Amino acid sequence: MRPRFTLAGQFLALQLAIVVAVLLAVVGVSVAQADAQFRRVEGQAMLSVAESAAAMEAVRAGLSDSDQQGILQPTAESLRSLSDADHLIITGTDRRMLSSVDPREIGEVMDFGESSVLSGNTWIGVVRIGEKRVLAAHVPVIDDEGRIIGVAAAGRDYPGPVGQLATAAPTLLVYVGIASLLGVVGSLLLSRRIKRQTLGLEPGEITRLAEDRTAMLHGIKEGVLGLDQGDRVTLVNDKAAELLDLPGDAAGRTLDELGVAPDIRGVLTDEEQEPDRVVLMGDRLVTLNSMPLNRDGRNVGSVTTMRDRTDLARLQQELDLTRTTTEALRAQAHEFSNQIHVITGLLELEEYDEAARYVSTIGGARTRLSDDVTSRVADSSVAALLIAKASLAAEQDVALRVSENTELGSQDAELSADLVTVVGNLVDNALDAVRGQAEPWVEVELAGSDGAVRVRVRDSGRGVPPELVPKVFLRGFSTKGAERVYRGVGLALVHLVCSRRGGSVEVNGAEFTASLPSEASRRPPPG
Template sequence: MAARILLAVLGIVVVTLAVGFALFARLTSQTADNRAIEQATGIAVTLGRVPQVAQALEGGDPGHLLPRLGEQVRADTGASYVVIIDRTGVRWSHPNPALIGRRVEEPVMALDGHVHTGINEGSLGRSANARAPVFDAAGKPVGEVSVGILESEVDVRLDAEFWDIAFYSAIALVLGIAASLLLARAIKRVTFGVEPAEIVALMQEREAMLHGIREGVLAVDAKGAINVLNDEARRLLGIETAHLGQRVEDVVPEGRLRRIITGETEGADLVAVTDEHLLVLNRMPVTVAGRHAGWVVTIRDRTELEALLRQLDSVEGLSTALRAQEHEFSNRLHVLSVLLELGEVGEATRYSRELQAETALASEEIRARIGSPVVAALLLAKMTVAAERDVVVRLDPASRLEAGQDEDLPVVTVLGNLVDNAVDAVADDPRTVGTQPRGEVVVALTCTGGALHVSVTDTGPGIPSDRLAEVFVDGYSTKQPRGSMRRGVGLALVHRLVTRAGGTIEASSPGGARFDVALPLRVREGVA
């Protein structure tokens, strides 16, 4: 990488200097030519206005004034040549004495009374030339003065400036080399010494790995901007339109999920409940070469697993209750069998009727008040399971629920979770150890004001007043985990379900714990 950067910077500097020098040389040459032409013009015009020059040209220069005058002016001004020519084109002065008295090849242009300038190819070489007319006393052109400054004189000036240019170019080249080396070191420090080819390979491997696993990965840099976000993380977090470089606060809504990702909530295997998923997140800081580079959040979808665990926990509770009932029924059958063997048919009949009445009483009471078969079955199941834990679950006498009123409402899930939490709170209350029963849970179901109202009250230890606002937060629980099932999820799920159904849920602690839920009833089509 350092070699590539060095060569690239050197190439850029050399090309830039070459182009700059070429442009400078061209501009300097043009400027020098213009200056030489101006200088030659000034000499020619001044000499053409000297009266003695016109008189010598008209009189044939008997005293040979013009050659001496031309050489003196050339020597004094530094011109390459000063040639005085009469109207017929005969030279009267020239640096080469052999050409004096000979005619010039080109016509005498200054006889028109104007000064003519340009770059000409003369007998002495390429030169910046100016031709000015020589005027007599009457102001009539009688000849011309041709003054030239050879290109070699201009080159001498360029050579004098060339070394200055070369010196400054060398300084620029040295600075370019130093800058390239510093840039290479800075880049290698940022990339931790990894070469470009290795970076490409790492990027390809990273992309293949991140998008090939079934676990969400979200990486955030030290400034809080997202720099890694695989497809599974987008799906689980519901941020399909998020782009790399955005901040977490801009794509993840306020709540427990964001607090876990940003590190405001710390811990391992933290639970967050969204509208679609139950997620387990772990946030790990990333340190590279002793520097904090950000953090990585892994996201696992535990929705189906948690549902299965809860279902398994319910099945275990039901199976325990069924085993207890089986043992109870076995005892009752033994009593009936012995009564019949003893010939006590009347007593056996009376005992059988008592058992039938006791079993059917609770069922008939619930069915008379609860028209929904599913809700009624749920209450009976919860009563049976709670009884095995010495907890009484009863239905409030004022409860009424007509068949169909719970249609399209999450009543079973909401009621089931609330009753389970209440039974757990009562059964685990250390204050009621040794009492029979340990406490009770009262369920109330009513439909008033266009809403289904569900109330679950228990006689457990209740909820501290300073924690009432936290009971619906993911992961909050006052109970110890039971088996593989996570605590602090049930009430969060209930809150999500109630909110999505457009209802409300409130928690209070008048003695034990009390939860009041209001679910708006669905208006059936065709019913006014």
């Protein structure tokens, strides 16, 4: 198993790597500087030696007269020894060496490199003599008539990298010691500071913690949104981004910059958070729970969880509808049971005429109610709902009546289901509002016009105060007590259904008006 370094070890290794890199750069610069200094100083020195050799009468005489060439070798070696040069070579214009440190090289052609000395110019540069690189200075030898008769070349052996490093070694050792000491001390201090800030966790542990948190954050079905003090998003998972319609780069941006609706933004940033607060987000019904984050007694933000309750709310409404129908049937059964007892008693008393009159009376009332609803409402689902609600209202001593302006034809299955949801919730809300009043009543009006169905439900209650109207649908408003877990779901669901169909719902005191466009009116125009 590969050993893992601690945070201090990693910082130390990093600092040492930086120190080594800096030292390598220093070495490179030092070598370059040493090389430049060597070329400048030794080049001038060798140029002086070569100029001295070119000015000697013995050298001129040896180059002018072939019989006197023998004087060149001792003369050059004598001058070389006095000047401490490594090389002093005399050549003719044919570049053949007439003197050399190594007598075996006499007569060989000298490599002039890029020298322009035969053109009458002095030159300093690097040439190769045998196997050695030499810093050489070339000076032309000129006779009394101004002709170039040869070349005097003085040279110093070029030191290699080891020699240059040896020259710079004392300075480099000082640099290494100081840099290493500073690197070790700095690494230890930095490691201690960072470990205090990371609660003693090592980098690998922080990485695993972050990976686990990311996997958990994006794996849960609930939305999670984190905000700081400036309402800036610190974390958001996929579900929260979907519900709030946030872009992929939402982290680090404020809710204003992300275009979050003002009512939703107000709920997310409200300091006094209620548990299980119901909010409409687009076409979804969402329950929010927010928890403040405190650090050292200071509020540094909040984390909000979001649960999509749309499907659950629909199921709840379907169950409420089933319960309403059951209660209506139970009320009717109770009523029919009493009526049967009355009829049975009249028959036992042989009051046949009274029994016939009683049957006619109760049958006519039931028939008139059914006929009144079915004659105005052709949609069977909505008509059945109104009849069931009328029986439930009668059991609560509430008069439920259908407005004379009601006229509704058959609707498609989707609109019929939405009408059942809207009418059922508005009627239930009205029945709750008039409970306990003297002579309470609820009136329902249904009418289809201009490609939409208008639902109007009003009651004898006190209505919604004007200051609460903006909150009725936006935040799941309810006038009921706090004993219900999902407060205000009914009205929020009405708003959700209407909004999804492109309609609207409004409240004016004790009157709720909803508009639901038909499917045909919602289709885009052709072409």
